[in-house]
Amino acid sequence: MNLFDIIGPVMVGPSSSHTAGAVRIGYVARLLLGEPVKKADICLHGSFQATGRGHGTDRALVAGLLGMQTDDERIPVSLEAAEKEGMEVDFWAVELGDVHPNSVKLLLTGTHGKRLELVAASLGGGRIRVCELNGLTANFGGEYPTLIVNNQDKPGIVNEVTAALAQEDINIAAMQLYRSKRGSSAVMILECDGEIPKEALGRLGGLPGILDVAYLSLKEAEE
Amino acid sequence: MGFHSLEEIVAKTKEENKPFWEVLLEDDMSDRMAAREESLEKMNHMYQMMKKADGDYDPRLTSASGLVGQDGERMQEYLRNKRHMSGDFIGQVTARALKMGESNACMKRIVAAPTAGSCGVIPAVFLTYQDTYHSSDSEMVKALYVAAGIGMVIAERAFIAGATGGCQAEIGSASAMAAGGLAFLAGGKEEEILHAAAMALKNLLGLVCDPVAGLVEVPCVKRNVIGAVNAVTSADMAMAGIKSKIPADQVIDAMRSVGITMPSALKETGEGGLAATPAGTKAAEKLKKA
C-alpha cells in the first residue's frame, strides 16, 4: 500500500470492490485472452450476484472485457458499447462453492477463436486475484507482468522457462506450479519484475513441451 | 510506507526540521522510487480530479436503484434562495459532500479518499476552503499529503474499509484525514494536525456500516456530510487550542478494537442497522424483484 492507495485511485463509482475490482478482472481476462472478446459468459457468484446490479458490477466486468480501465467514464454505458462492437454477453447466477464472496467465472471466446476460462475474486480496494485459469488453480493479482505457461508435465520444463527468462535478464518475483493430474498438462505462473519482450515470448512458446503461453503485460495497461 | 504511528512522523519532522507534509512526500519518493516532481505532480492530479468531479456533478442523475440523487442540487438551491442556519462555509461543505457522494453512487468518476464510499469528505472541505480563503493549488496539494499520511497510519494500525471496521473506518478515517489537512491549511503545526485528526476520529467512533440493500447509497451519501462537517469543527477546535485528551495514535487503536468487536451484521453485510429497518428491507426486496 502506498500514499496513492489512500488518496486515490481515480475511479468510476460506486464501489472499489464491486465496481473498480470488477473492471480490473475483466481487463486482466481480456489481456490474458490476447485478442478482442467475441462472446462472454459471465457467471456471478455470492455478493457479486446479490448486489452486483446496484453496484454496476455487470457493466464494470463488460467494460474491462472491452479493454477499459477503472477510471473510464464509458463504464456506465459499456453494455451498449459491447453491443455496438458485436460482443455477445450473457449473465448467469452461479454457486461456485467455497470461494471469496465477490467472485466471478468468465467463459470467453475471442474474435480468432481463442478460449479462456477464468475464476477471479475482487478482494477490496480495487485489488483482485485470479483463482482459477482454464480449470487449474492459480493465484495472482495482475500487479506484476505475469507469464502463464501451459506445458506438458515432465522434468526439465521449469528449468527451460526460467533459463529463458534469465537470458533476458528478467527477475522472477514469484512463481507457482499447478497441474491437474501427474504426467498430464501443467500450468506455470511467473510474476516478473520486468516486462518480457515479444520476441522472447515467441521463443518461449516454441520450446519443446510447451503447449501455450499467455502473457499479462502492464505496459499495455498504461497505454 | 515507513510509518507505524503519527508520533513517528512528528519525530521525523523534528529530527529533520521539515514540515509534516514534506516528510510524507519524501516517504512516498522512497516508497515508490519516484522523483520529487513526479510525486507532487501525481498528488496535484488527484486534487485536480477532485475539482473536476465536483464540477461534473449532474443534478439530473439518480442511482440505478433509485435510492439517491439530486439532493446535492436541492441543498445548493436552498443555499441560494433561503436563509440557512449552517452559514456559508458549512452550507457549501454540506452541498459538496452530498454531490460527490451522489456522483459516486451514479457511476461518475471520483477519487477514492480513502475509499469510494467516503470520497466526498475531503473534497467537500478542501474545495470549500480554497474557494473561501484563496489558497494556492500547491498549498492544497501539501494538505493532501498531510491527509494521506494520517490515512496511511490509520490503514497501518487499524483499517479503512467498512467491511473490516464499520463506517468509523471509512467516514471516520476520511474525517480525521480532512481535519488534519484543514488544521495544516489554517496554519496549524504538527500538534494541531494531530489533535484535529484525533478529535475528528473520536467523534465518529463506533459508527456502523449498514448500507441498505448492500449498496453504497443509503446512508453513505449523507454520512459524507457528517464526516466533512465534523472535520471542519474538529480543525477549528484544534486551532482554538483545544486538545484531545487521548493521543491520536491511541484513538486509532481504539477505533481498531471497536471495529474488531463490532458484529459482522454491522460491517457492510447489509444485515443490521438501517439496512434491517422495515423501510430498508422493503427497499432491498423491491430491488431484488426488479
Ligand code: SF4
Ligand atoms: S455505511 Fe458502509 S458502505 Fe456506506 S459509507 Fe459507511 S462504511 Fe462505506
